[in-house]
Structure formats: structure tokens, C-alpha cells
Amino acid sequence: MSRADRRPLIGITVDVAEKAYRCRFPYADMVQAAGGTPLLLPCVTESIPEYLACCDGFVTTGGDDPDMSHFGIENHPKTTLMAARRQTFELALLEGLDTTNHPLLAICLGMQLMCLHAGGTLEQHLPDTLETADIHWDGGRHPITGRIGSGDVHSHHRQAISDPGRLEVVGIAPDGVIEAVADPDQPERVGVQWHPERTECQALGSGLFQHLVQQAAGVPSR
Secondary structure, eight states: OOOGGGGGGGEEEEEEEEEEOOOHHHHHHHHTTOOOEEEEEOOOOOHHHHHHOSSSSEEEOSSSSSOOGGGGGOOOOOOHHHHHHHHHHHHHHHHHHHTTTOOOEEEEEHHHHHHHHHOOOEEEEEEGOOOGGGGTTTTEEEEETTOOEEEEEEESSOOOOETTTTEEEEETTTTTTTTEEEEEEEEEEEEEEEEEGGGTTTTTTTHHHHHHHHHHHOHHHO
């Protein structure tokens, strides 16, 4: 089957726990519903060139907290570190994407890694600095506004980007938390702090997956 005859292939990153790869169903379900074919990507750094060659777009998913020692910053005492294997893999994937034109939807942890890779910084524990931190945690729903759109989103994070680096802020919460970023050099690459796979607002939920798949369908063959 030629590329023109198939649905766009969307690579989805997975979590690592107890020597197993894991991924919540909604990520793949949303890609499928949007017209793409989901492909779960094991955290094998050596396979990244092949992933880049076969996939038309990517979703980087949520998870635990980045190990900030990688960036020369001490970890907060309440940090729950993501698996080192996953962090190494996803940062290498982002580096690989720097050389391609693939679209990307980076979700929650994925957005944080996207920003850190772009030279940004992270607020490691929102309850330390933000009175409204609870609205962002445990499935809280709150509005966001910005160029990416407006509506209520489903949140589950206690960390957030304090500086997006070279990325552009395109969505923000009422309390000032950065909720969405875009790459000014690659506008088809978007990061969101909320979980669109669990967000009811179409434009900020399933619509983001639809946009990703549409962009992936336009990626020239490699």
C-alpha cells in the first residue's frame, strides 16, 4: 500500500513502569477516530531514525515528572520522577524531530519536555507558588483562552512551564499558568498542558487530534 492510499501513521510515546510499556487507551482511540492509524513507540532510542522514517506525525503523552538534574536543576522533594529510559528516549525523539517537518501534539508531560528541550524552565510544584493549584490537579476542569482557542479543559498536573524558551505561548489559564505553546518555526507542533484525550470541548479535545492527523496527511513522503 502506498502512502497516498493509507491513513496517516501517528507514533504515540508510552510510559515505562515495572519493566513494561504502558499507554492509556484514549490516546490511540482519539488518533483512530481522527482518521489516523496509531502506533505505540517503545522507548528504544536506537530505533528513532526508523520511527521518523515510517511515522507521519507524533503524540507525546502524559506521565510523571521530568528529572531536572538533566538540566542542571535540583529536583523538588515532592517530584515523582519519570522513568529514566523514557526521558532519554523522548528528549532524543525531540532532537530528531528538529531535523524533520513532522507535526507533533505534545500532551502534559510531553509539553513540559517540549519546552525544556526548547530552552524553557519548569515550576516544579505549583502548590508552592499558586493558590489556585488545585484546579489543575486530579481531573480539574478550568477555562483556557488564547490563540489556540477558548473553552474548558481537563487538567491533571502539579508542574507547569514558567518560561517556554523559544516557543510561543498560545493558551493560558485564568491564574496565569501557561497552558499551550507552539513552535514559531514549525507551527504544526503544539504542546498543551491539559489532556485533550479527556477534554469534552471539541476544539480543545478531539479537534487537536483531528488537526494533527490532517497536518500529518500533508507531510511529504520521505
